Amino acid sequence: MSSYIFENARILDGSVADGVHDQFVRVSGNIIEEVSDKPIKDSNARRIDLRGKTLMPGLIDCHIHLNCGGLHEPDENAALPNETVLYHSVRLMKEMLNRGFTTVRDLGGATFAQVQAVEQGLVQGPRLVICGKAMVQTGGHSDYRTRHDSDDGSRHLGQLGAVGRIVDGVDDCRKAARDEVRKGAQFIKVMANGGAASSHFPRPYLGFSTEELRVFQDEADKAKMYVSVHTHTDEAVARALELGIHSIEHATLITPETAETAARQGAIVTPTISAYEAQIRESARLGLDPAFVERLKWVRARGPESLEIMRAAGVKLAFGTDVLGSMYSYQSEEFMIRNEVIPALEVIKSATLNAAELVRMPGKVGTVAPGAFADLLVLEKDPLKDISVLANQGRYMSMIVKNGELIKDELAA
Numbered sequence: 271m272s273s274y275i276f277e278n279a280r281i282l283d284g285s286v287a288d289g290v291h292d293q294f295v296r297v298s299g300n301i302i303e304e305v306s307d308k309p310i311k312d313s314n315a316r317r318i319d320l321r322g323k324t325l326m327p328g329l330i331d332c333h334i335h336l337n338c339g340g341l342h343e344p345d346e347n348a349a350l351p352n353e354t355v356l357y358h359s360v361r362l363m364k365e366m367l368n369r370g371f372t373t374v375r376d377l378g379g380a381t382f383a384q385v386q387a388v389e390q391g392l393v394q395g396p397r398l399v400i401c402g403k404a405m406v407q408t409g410g411h412s413d414y415r416t417r418h419d420s421d422d423g424s425r426h427l428g429q430l431g432a433v434g435r436i437v438d439g440v441d442d443c444r445k446a447a448r449d450e451v452r453k454g455a456q457f458i459k460v461m462a463n464g465g466a467a468s469s470h471f472p473r474p475y476l477g478f479s480t481e482e483l484r485v486f487q488d489e490a491d492k493a494k495m496y497v498s499v500h501t502h503t504d505e506a507v508a509r510a511l512e513l514g515i516h517s518i519e520h521a522t523l524i525t526p527e528t529a530e531t532a533a534r535q536g537a538i539v540t541p542t543i544s545a546y547e548a549q550i551r552e553s554a555r556l557g558l559d560p561a562f563v564e565r566l567k568w569v570r571a572r573g574p575e576s577l578e579i580m581r582a583a584g585v586k587l588a589f590g591t592d593v594l595g596s597m598y599s600y601q602s603e604e605f606m607i608r609n610e611v612i613p614a615l616e617v618i619k620s621a622t623l624n625a626a627e628l629v630r631m632p633g634k635v636g637t638v639a640p641g642a643f644a645d646l647l648v649l650e651k652d653p654l655k656d657i658s659v660l661a662n663q664g665r666y667m668s669m670i671v672k673n674g675e676l677i678k679d680e681l682a683a
C-alpha cells in the first residue's frame with residue numbers, strides 16, 4: 271500500500287475563503303488518513319512539497335451521460351452498436367479523469383457493469399453514480415422514435431447508448447423504477463419536461479402526470495434514494511418541488527418565486543449551461559440546423575440570469591455539464607460560464623461539497639479530510655484568481671489522484 275504526504279499545502283474545497291494554508295496531508299492506500307497543521311512523521315511515505323500550489327479534492331460533475339460520447343444527436347447515438355458506445359465511454363472516462371473529475375453522476379444510460387468495471391480496475395475512470403435508464407413517457411424527451419415509427423420503443427432498452435426507457439401509467443412506472451433499482455440505480459431520473467435544446471421536442475410540455483411522478487418519488491423514498499428531474503420551464507420545476515423532489519436538473523427558466531421554494535426545501539439544482547455553449551460554438555462543424563442554433567442561443571443567454579436568480583434565492587447549486595458526443599472537451603467550460611456571475615469560491619463549492627451532498631457521499635468525496643477517498647488535485651495556479659486553472663483539459667493540474675491511484679504525476683522526483 272503506497273503512502274505519501276503532501277507538505278505545506280493550501281487546501282481549497284470551497285468551504286473557507288482562500289482555503290486553509292500550511293497543511294500536511296497523509297494518504298495511505300485509497301484513503302486520506304490524516305490532515306494536520308503540523309508536519310506528519312512517516313519514514314516510508316513519499317513526501318511532496320506543495321509550497322505555492324493548491325491542493326483540492328477531485329472534482330465532481332453531477333450531470334454527465336457516459337454513454338453519449340459517440341454522436342451528438344441522442345437518437346443517432348442510441349442507434350450505435352453497444353461495443354462502439356462502450357469504447358467511447360472508456361475514452362471519455364480517461365479524458366474526464368485527466369480534467370480532474372474523479373466522481374461523476376450519470377443522468378441516464380450508464381450501467382452497473384460500468385460501475386463495477388471502474389471499481390475492479392478493469393478500466394480507469396471516475397467513480398460512477400448512476401440511475402440506469404431515465405424514465406421517459408411516450409413522446410417525451412429522449413423518446414427517440416420518429417413520427418414514422420410504429421414500434422413500442424422497447425428496442426432501446428438493450429441499447430447502451432440510449433438514455434431512457436419509455437414507460438407510461440402508474441403501475442408500469444412503479445415497476446420500471448423498481449427495475450432500475452434492481453439493476454443498481456442509486457437514484458431515479460425522470461424526464462418531467464420537454465427538451466428546450468432538443469430538435470425533435472422543443473415544446474414546453476410537462477412529462478408524466480402528477481400521479482406518475484408521485485409513484486417515482488414513492489419508490490425512491492422506499493429505496494432510500496431520491497428522484498432527479500429533467501426540467502427547463504418554471505412550471506415543470508415548480509411542479510417537481512411541490513411533490514418534494516430533491517434534485518432538479520437544468521431549471522433554465524426558473525423564476526425568483528420558484529427559486530425561493532427550491533431554497534426553502536433544500537433542493538439541489540444542477541444547471542448545465544456548457545451543453546448549450548458547446549453546441550453553439552461547434553454548430554458549423556456539427557452542421558446544426560440554424561433555427562435550432564437560434565433556440566440554443568436563447569437558452570444560453572438565459573443561463574447567467576437563471577444562475578443569478580438561484581444564487582439570490584440561496585439555492586444550493588451543483589456542478590453539471592451535460593455535454594454530448596465530440597463536445598466533451600467543453601466539460602470544464604462550465605467553470606468559466608458560471609464564474610461570469612458567481613464568485614469562484616462558490617463555483618468550486620458546487621463541484622466539491624455541494625456535489626458530494628447531492629451524490630450522497632459527504633465526507634467521502636469533494637473534501638480533503640480524514641476518512642475521505644484519496645481523490646486529489648494539485649494545482650499550479652490559484653483557481654480563485656483564475657478559474658480557468660480548473661479547465662484547459664487539466665493543463666494546470668500537476669497531480670491527479672483518484673482513489674489513491676496516481677492518474678497524473680508531474681511532481682515525481
Ligand SMILES: [Zn+2]
Nearest residue numbers: 333335377592
Ligand atoms: Zn442530461
